Amino acid sequence: MPTYFDSSVVISLIANDTYSQKAFELWHNEYNRVSSNLLVIECYTVLRRLTEMHSMQSTIFFTRLNEIIEEISLKDVDNDIIEIVKQTPELSDCHSLDTVHVATAQYFASFSDEPFYLATFDERMLKAATAVGLQTV
Secondary structure, three states: OOEEEOHHHHHHHHHOOOOHHHHHHHHHOOOOEEEEOHHHHHHHHHHHHHHHHOOOOHHHHHHHHHHHHHOOEEEOOOHHHHHHHHOOHHHHHOOHHHHHHHHHHHHHHOOOOOOOEEEOOOHHHHHHHHHOOOEEO
């Protein structure tokens, strides 16, 4: 099953947080992984913040992040995504970056012949994804 991965899942894979076990299960149960190139920006930003706050060695985190990114097909935030956002009023309850993620998941889902899922730990994004008819995990 193709799955769209949000940055919350990727960060949990790396940071060993409360959701790490679930993130590990989601990641290793799926081999057709997709996301927005926004994921890269968000993950780098969050990991920098985490390593600075906790005086942690960032090399391991960023090496792992780069390995993960290599395993994901990324879609640029382009006119296709902008059009989906413009045509989908259900996304107005999301934060702007979450809107981009949900719209990009919709884009990928439109090309899928099999069930398509969005994986996130963000409650607001789960709600928006459900509102536009995406299946979530």
